[in-house]
Amino acid sequence: MRGAIVRTARVDAERDAQRGRVGRELTHVLGQRKLFQKLTPGLMHAFIFWGFLVLLPTIAEAMLAIVDPSWSLPILGHWPPFVFAVDLFASLVIAGVGVAFWIRKVQRPDRFRGSHLRDADRTLVAILAIAGTLLLWNATRVALGTYPHPAAAPVSRALANLFAGGAGTETASRILVWSHVLIVLGFLAYLPGSKHLHILTAVPNVWLAKPRPSGRLVPLRLDLEGPQEDLRFGAGTAADLSRKQTLDLFTCTECGRCQEVCPAWATGKPLSPKLLIMDLRDHVSTQAERVLSARAGGVVELQPLVPAAVDDEVVWDCVTCGACVRECPVDIEHVDTIVDLRRHLVMAESRFPTEAGRLLRGIEGANENPWSQPPSARVDWAEGLDVRILQPGDRAPEYLFWVGCAGAFDERAQEATRSVARLLAATGTDFAILGPRERCTGDPARRMGHEYLFQQLAERNIEVLGETGVTKIVASCAHCFNTLANEYPDYGGRFEVIHHTELLARLIGQGRLTPGPDARAGTATLHDPCYLGRHNGVFEAPREIVGAAAGATVEMPRSKERSFCCGAGGARMWMEELEGTTRINDARFAEAAATGADVVATACPYCTVMLDDAAKSAGSDVRVADVATLLAESVLDAPAAGPGA
Amino acid sequence: MTTAWVHAEVPQTGADAAAFELLAAARAAADVVEVVAFGPGSSAAAEALGAHGARRVYACDEASMASARAGALILERLIQEHRPDLVLFPTSYAGRDLAARLQARTGSTLMSNATAVSGPDRARTEILGGTRIVDVRLEGPTPRLVLLKPRSAEPEPVADGGVADVVPVAADVPADLREPRVLTRQVEAGSGPSLDDARVVVAGGRGLGSPQGFEILAALADAIEGAAVGASRAAVDAGWMPYASQIGQTGKTVKPDVYIAVGISGALQHLVGMKGSRRVIAVNKDADAPMMRLADLGVVGDLAQFVPALTQEIRRRTGS
Numbered sequence: 001m002r003g004a005i006v007r008t009a010r011v012d013a014e015r016d017a018q019r020g021r022v023g024r025e026l027t028h029v030l031g032q033r034k035l036f037q038k039l040t041p042g043l044m045h046a047f048i049f050w051g052f053l054v055l056l057p058t059i060a061e062a063m064l065a066i067v068d069p070s071w072s073l074p075i076l077g078h079w080p081p082f083v084f085a086v087d088l089f090a091s092l093v094i095a096g097v098g099v100a101f102w103i104r105k106v107q108r109p110d111r112f113r114g115s116h117l118r119d120a121d122r123t124l125v126a127i128l129a130i131a132g133t134l135l136l137w138n139a140t141r142v143a144l145g146t147y148p149h150p151a152a153a154p155v156s157r158a159l160a161n162l163f164a165g166g167a168g169t170e171t172a173s174r175i176l177v178w179s180h181v182l183i184v185l186g187f188l189a190y191l192p193g194s195k196h197l198h199i200l201t202a203v204p205n206v207w208l209a210k211p212r213p214s215g216r217l218v219p220l221r222l223d224l225e226g227p228q229e230d231l232r233f234g235a236g237t238a239a240d241l242s243r244k245q246t247l248d249l250f251t252c253t254e255c256g257r258c259q260e261v262c263p264a265w266a267t268g269k270p271l272s273p274k275l276l277i278m279d280l281r282d283h284v285s286t287q288a289e290r291v292l293s294a295r296a297g298g299v300v301e302l303q304p305l306v307p308a309a310v311d312d313e314v315v316w317d318c319v320t321c322g323a324c325v326r327e328c329p330v331d332i333e334h335v336d337t338i339v340d341l342r343r344h345l346v347m348a349e350s351r352f353p354t355e356a357g358r359l360l361r362g363i364e365g366a367n368e369n370p371w372s373q374p375p376s377a378r379v380d381w382a383e384g385l386d387v388r389i390l391q392p393g394d395r396a397p398e399y400l401f402w403v404g405c406a407g408a409f410d411e412r413a414q415e416a417t418r419s420v421a422r423l424l425a426a427t428g429t430d431f432a433i434l435g436p437r438e439r440c441t442g443d444p445a446r447r448m449g450h451e452y453l454f455q456q457l458a459e460r461n462i463e464v465l466g467e468t469g470v471t472k473i474v475a476s477c478a479h480c481f482n483t484l485a486n487e488y489p490d491y492g493g494r495f496e497v498i499h500h501t502e503l504l505a506r507l508i509g510q511g512r513l514t515p516g517p518d519a520r521a522g523t524a525t526l527h528d529p530c531y532l533g534r535h536n537g538v539f540e541a542p543r544e545i546v547g548a549a550a551g552a553t554v555e556m557p558r559s560k561e562r563s564f565c566c567g568a569g570g571a572r573m574w575m576e577e578l579e580g581t582t583r584i585n586d587a588r589f590a591e592a593a594a595t596g597a598d599v600v601a602t603a604c605p606y607c608t609v610m611l612d613d614a615a616k617s618a619g620s621d622v623r624v625a626d627v628a629t630l631l632a633e634s635v636l637d638a639p640a641a642g643p644g645a
Numbered sequence: 646m647t648t649a650w651v652h653a654e655v656p657q658t659g660a661d662a663a664a665f666e667l668l669a670a671a672r673a674a675a676d677v678v679e680v681v682a683f684g685p686g687s688s689a690a691a692e693a694l695g696a697h698g699a700r701r702v703y704a705c706d707e708a709s710m711a712s713a714r715a716g717a718l719i720l721e722r723l724i725q726e727h728r729p730d731l732v733l734f735p736t737s738y739a740g741r742d743l744a745a746r747l748q749a750r751t752g753s754t755l756m757s758n759a760t761a762v763s764g765p766d767r768a769r770t771e772i773l774g775g776t777r778i779v780d781v782r783l784e785g786p787t788p789r790l791v792l793l794k795p796r797s798a799e800p801e802p803v804a805d806g807g808v809a810d811v812v813p814v815a816a817d818v819p820a821d822l823r824e825p826r827v828l829t830r831q832v833e834a835g836s837g838p839s840l841d842d843a844r845v846v847v848a849g850g851r852g853l854g855s856p857q858g859f860e861i862l863a864a865l866a867d868a869i870e871g872a873a874v875g876a877s878r879a880a881v882d883a884g885w886m887p888y889a890s891q892i893g894q895t896g897k898t899v900k901p902d903v904y905i906a907v908g909i910s911g912a913l914q915h916l917v918g919m920k921g922s923r924r925v926i927a928v929n930k931d932a933d934a935p936m937m938r939l940a941d942l943g944v945v946g947d948l949a950q951f952v953p954a955l956t957q958e959i960r961r962r963t964g965s
Binding site: 224347355356358359364370371372373409410411412452453456574575576578583609613616617 | 773776777851879882883888894895896898911912913914917935
């Protein structure tokens with residue numbers, strides 16, 4: 001049934017999953033790379049996984065040995081390195097099971113909360129029994145003198161001392177090989193209904209995963225003029241889930257690594273990426289027959305995924321930070337699924353947190369920005385600065401500076417915008433802004449699920465950008481940066497897009513910006529914005545700037561790929577955070593303040609606003625500032641220093 | 646020949662524009678238009694309804710019939726007897742209640758948010774935030790049920806209108822269906838005018854420093870007629886005020902004559918909710934706060950001294 005559900009599901013042609021498939025299979029599956037993100041559990045899993053790869057031929061050997069006790073694997077079974085490997089890896093599997101039980105029974109990490117613990121116990125006991133019976137069977141064969149190359153199998157040889165040889169050992173040998181094979185077969189029968197099914201589904205799931213960067217959402221492409229049958233408004237019922245989305249559900253082993261890193265779960269919200277996947281899986285399983293008959297053209301009533309499988313609140317808690325996706329050893333893509341659930345709620349049912357309505361109306365409305373500010377106010381921040389506003393027909397600058405709505409309208413974000421403009425001007429960089437012709441990139445609308453609105457904005461922005469003739473864009477907001485760089489190409493907008501931290505770091509590297517040592521801010525800690533760091537891999541550029549502009553730097557416990565969100569992504573910036581034990585921005589600010597830093601450096605206006613709010617509500621005098629602001633103060637405002645070169 | 650029914654809500658002042666809009670819309674959809682009306686004044690409205698094209702009014706004047714539970718039962722019986730092709734309801738609380746209950750009984754298609762009907766099975770609506778208009782064909786058993794949005798049609802008397810025939814309908818329903826049953830009643834805490842329609846809004850932010858700061862603001866609001874107390878997101882996040890009093894992007898939008906911002910720096914999130922105010926007075930210890938730039942009158946100083954003094958002066962001058 002699970003197979004049929006996956007097989008009949010819609011294949012998303014937009015996934016563009018061609019690139020990097022083989023590499024991912026080698027690193028993620030064979031190399032176990034993502035499992036090693038946690039060392040002890042990673043080693044435990046690698047022992048068992050690699051162990052079973054080595055032991056596969058011996059299972060075949062055992063099956064044939066049931067018929068003919070004297071039979072052993074031709075060639076391989078007589079090759080001393082393989083004999084040694086079997087001995088070693090069977091032992092490592094047993095050690096791995098030991099570690100796994102220690103983790104589960106002694107350590108008991110919180111990530112297992114909500115997982116099926118007994119299913120895991122049964123699986124581990126079965127693995128232990130399979131490896132144990134194999135080793136003991138080999139030991140009896142050593143004792144009976146029928147094992148090829150006992151010298152290469154030290155563990156089996158040591159265990160052989162348990163057996164005296166003769167008829168008793170022969171009987172024990174028969175019992176052990178029979179048990180071994182029966183346990184293997186029993187385990188295979190247990191597998192399809194168990195979460196351990198991942199041993200079969202992980203390989204195709206990794207194969208179907210999205211290539212990086214992870215910031216690109218799979219587009220929906222709404223063509224309202226096209227055939228009605230092709231119109232899809234996200235995932236409303238189990239039948240709407242794509243093949244990858246369905247396979248994700250049957251690949252989850254409930255390891256909870258996603259749950260452990262989720263900002264929503266960490267601050268007491270109902271959302272856990274693991275529980276979301278489990279709830280969807282249980283729902284799809286109960287709806288399986290209906291889904292299959294619906295796909296076969298039957299008229300059946302399917303329950304809505306929200307709230308039958310997942311509560312509304314769970315869907316809206318997500319900040320789309322991607323920590324779960326990055327952590328998942330089997331490449332489950334929680335964020336795309338959550339956005340697909342939102343798409344259905346927003347576009348088909350108009351159901352979303354009330355307070356976010358103003359965000360959508362603002363973007364939809366004549367002003368085309370989340371705060372409904374007049375387009376003319378987009379240049380207010382540039383007052384007193386020499387910034388060229390690009391008029392239709394003007395010569396294209398080398399860089400178009402994409403300011404973004406937050407950077408243009410928000411008092412605190414404007415500081416960074418001004419700093420970027422001053423630094424670019426000071427180095428003689430040829431840049432200009434769109435001014436009133438800029439509009440929201442559509443990122444918050446898209447993350448909220450309003451794909452149609454996003455699509456309209458993308459098309460309009462690409463048209464304006466195309467008319468200007470610019471080829472390079474420098475974006476200040478990490479969200480604009482991600483959307484322009486990774487999502488606009490799907491709509492024909494292909495530009496060379498960089499983030500302001502990348503350009504400023506380059507200018508420092510070229511010696512065109514030389515921070516003055518006297519004017520350096522105190523100790524700074526860098527908060528990696530999700531959409532700059534984890535989603536796009538830009539970690540070093542902001543660090544180079546902080547390193548140059550601050551007296552000293554200190555890292556937070558969670559940084560770079562494992563940075564913890566500020567709480568504003570996924571359009572959460574425009575929603576209330578009323579549930580939970582703490583607010584995400586407060587939790588992150590507390591982590592930053594605990595480093596003892598004087599300044600929390602950011603590189604995204606959302607992060608600046610969220611963390612600054614948290615600093616104020618904590619009554620802290622730790623400063624929150626964009627790296628560009630720190631750099632401008634160090635380079636331009638220092639008494640003795642000016643721009644280099 | 647097609648027949649459309651209109652469920653008219655007849656207020657005590659007689660049939661009004663809401664019913665006439667539905668009649669105008671129904672005339673575009675069917676050959677014959679008739680009205681069902683429950684509650685006092687229904688029969689008496691026959692003349693006004695007839696002038697707007699209703700041939701017949703199925704009326705039940707009993708007050709208890711205004712209950713949607715009773716109405717749905719009666720309406721279902723009338724439909725079985727007279728078999729109209731289409732029934733139009735106003736998008737009102739009562740209209741939605743009744744239409745939904747009727748739909749559960751008849752199993753017919755119920756379309757909400759319609760902006761027009763062009764035939765007994767054709768309706769029009771807006772989707773995707775009003776950016777697209779779609780025509781919808783209604784399927785399933787007759788009559789199709791449509792909830793029409795307010796102001797979707799222009800009320801227009803017909804040239805050959807007369808008094809509609811009144812068909813009295815017996816209020817023959819079980820007693821327990823007649824009265825809506827009120828299980829609990831919850832009153833939103835708070836006194837004075839609501840934030841939405843207050844003439845003067847006194848709003849506080851993080852600068853108040855504690856929930857006690859809002860007591861000072863409440864005293865000021867108390868001294869001004871038609872004033873209500875609001876809060877910035879920071880004050881609500883701090884737990885000093887309930888979310889219902891939050892003004893801003895993710896809270897309420899207010900447009901009072903006078904907005905008094907006390908200890909509010911003026912983050913974009915907040916400004917969005919109050920920038921439509923006619924006059925803004927800002928009280929803040931920071932002269933550079935964005936709210937000061939927006940304000941018509943800015944007071945730089947200690948709010949704990951200034952606000953009580955202002956309250957006292959207002960009380961002295963108004964003699965309250």
